Amino acid sequence: GVDAIWLNPIYPSPLIDSGYDISNYTDIDPVFGTLQLFDEFVQQAHNRSLKVILDIVPNHSSDKHEWFVQSSQKNKHYSDYYIWANGSKDKKGNRMPPNNWVSTYSNEAGSAWTWHSTRQQWYYHKFHKSQPDLNLRNENVLQELLHVFDFWLRRNVDGFRISAVSYLYEDKDLRNELVVGSGNYTSGLPESTALVYKFRSYIDNWVKENSVGKYNSSKLLIVESYDSPDVLMSLYGNATHNGIPPFNFQFIKSIQNTSTAADIKKVLEDWLKKLPNNTGTNWVLSNHDNSRAATRIGLNRVDGLHMISLLLPGQAYTYYGEEIAMLDRRMLWNETIDPMGCSKSKETYGSYSRDPARTPMQWNANISAGFSSNKVTYLPVHPDYTERNVQSQQNNARSNWKTYKLLAALRKNRVFTHGDYRFATLNNDHVFAFKRYLANNPITYVVVINLGLRQETINLKSVFLELEDPAEVVIVSSNAAHIASNISVVNIILSANAALVLKFEENICETTTVPVTVPVTTEKNSAAISFSITQLITSTSVVVTLVFNLLRRY
Known part of the structure; x- marks a missing residue:
């Protein structure tokens, strides 16, 4: 099943932005425990x-971090740890920000700057005003960040997800963007990519110098970016x-409930063709910043989506609750805690808040879905928890959970870890x-997935000529109806939104001779195994469950 657990930030934080506003990079927030408990957690996980x-x-800290406090007071050592600028005044004497850069919270020109009354300057923040951007052109700041990696590597963590690398650097001269909000001077700069290389080199060298024992021999690394x-x-x-x-966010960005088989095929092909030679990829259906797949693409399609994400070449990242098809919960204005939603009006907050996808994990039908013994949790539990939970x-x-478990086991087969692939639409x-x-x-x-709302009769030989009966059904989606253990390859009856994994043995001769009118893709699987670029990744069959940091027991 699952091979790794990715934890969202667990460091001390005011928790204005769910822990992404960090006030100390080398400790554990008391909400979650202590460093001693963290060490025990890592050991138990390894066991x-x-x-x-x-x-x-690495992009920003909390404004409560000691670095920022000292910087705001112009302490000599920390004065240049953040991006400060003087700005100007308009004809009426009102302070004006240094340029027209925008934050992720507002499209208004200059919204990425906040005036600091103590320092009497503006500071830059790509995100919330409580999250000032670090000045990564300052070598002392870079050394601080490398120390952070070192600190946690010495506590035997197995890798890192590096957040928001799109925004690590911004234009040194603080020039106005020609088009407000274009991001030309605030995202995707070459310096940001170069810093990713530096992080990789540092961790590579650390591993070489400290490789003692099973859990120090390799590290899993991945970066978050929504760049071009x-x-x-x-x-x-x-x-x-x-x-x-x-991260490969193509499913999040491009696939919706109206997407057809051709849409999915194109998204997959386009991404895989772009990959550099001898590199791997990954598949992500949902995360803490976006609507859940069950809500966004369709509750009845979840099993089929997992067949894609778990059985394609590469790593699979599963957002907590996705394995039981958890849904977004509609939040009232007075229930909203996400600053992205809170920064909007009562009329528009629902289009921006990320809270609906961040509700407590639904373990059972008890109080607060078994997540807490308290009736009140950080966000309200989804009302369907009494029926949709792990225990049930x-x-x-048959259930989403059982289908997921079977897929997670099957993906470890060599056909999936080392094999090739072909896509088709019917x-x-x-x-x-x-x-x-x-x-x-x-x-x-x-793998056969019916995306439609009606039953379909499918002839797989029309796209895969080499297939011969019998077709053994090894996994069925939890909503599939009347599926025998063996079926004919030319007469597969699949109910609406249902999906199957079929197995064929012997006498399978792969051919690249396909009728021109049939939409089939034949590709060499460059994404299956990658050693040269992803040496720190121990296996392409890693499944990572993202555990949102606020999923804590009160």
Whole structure:
């Protein structure tokens, strides 16, 4: 099943932005425990063959961090730790920010700057005003961040998710952007990519110098970026520097409940074709900044989506609760705590708040879904928790949880960790299918997903000519109806939104000769195994469950 746990920030924080406003990078927030308890947690995870991945936020700190407090007072050592500027005054004598850069919280020109009355200057913050951007052109700041990596590596963590690398650097001369909000001077700068390379080099060298024991031999690294495809590909590295793979957010950005099989095929093909040679990729259906897949794409499609994300080549990242198809919860204005939502009006907050996707994990039908013994939690539990929870899905004969568990086990098969793939669309784009196969291996798997709202009769031989009966059904979606253990490859009856994983043995001869009219893709699987770029990743069959940091027991 799951091989690793990625924790959102667990460091001391005012918790204005769910812990991404860090006031101390080398300690544990008392809400979650102590460093001693964290060490015990890591050890217990390792005892269960689970890796622990931490979230590192190098772009900004909290305004409560001692660095910022000292910087705001112009303490000589810390004075240049953040980005300060004088700004100007208009004709009426009103203070004006240094330029027209915008924050992620407002499209208003200059919104990325806040006046500090003590220092009598403006400070820059790409995110919330409580999250001032660090000045990464200051070598002392870089050394502080490298010390953070060192601190947690010495506590035996297994890797890092590095947050918001799009915004690490901004234009040194603080020039106005020609188009307000374009991000030309505040995101995707070459210096940001170069710093990712530096982080990679530092961690590589640390591993070489400190490789003692099973959990110090390699580290899993990944960066968060919503930059252009060219910038994303550059993060992998170049001829002289190893980089860090970026998250693949294509499913979050491009796939919705109206997406057809052709849409999904195109999204997958476009991304895989862009990957540098001999590199790996990853698949993400949801995260803490976006609507859950069950809400965004469709509750009844969740199992089929997991078949894609778990059985394609590469890593799979699963947001907590996704395995039981948790849904977004509609939040009232007075329930909203996300600063992104709180910064808007009562009429518009719902379009911006990330709270709906951040509700407590639904473990059982008890008080607060088994997440807490208290009736009140940091956000209200989704009202469907009495029916949709881990315990009930474990007890049901068929469930999203059971399907997920089977897929997580199957993905460790060599056909999926080392094999090639082919994509196809059928039945007027209502059905998406892909084949996983491995040279000199008698076993082939085919995944078939009905995205439509009606039952479909499917002939797989129309796209995969080499397939022969019988087709063994190894996994079915929890909503599939009347599926026998063996079915005919030319007469697969699949109910609305249902999905299957089929297994074929022997006499499978791969061919690239496909009728021109059939929409099939044949690709060499450059994404299956990557050693040169992702040496620190121990396996492409890693499944990471993201545990949102506010999912704490009160």
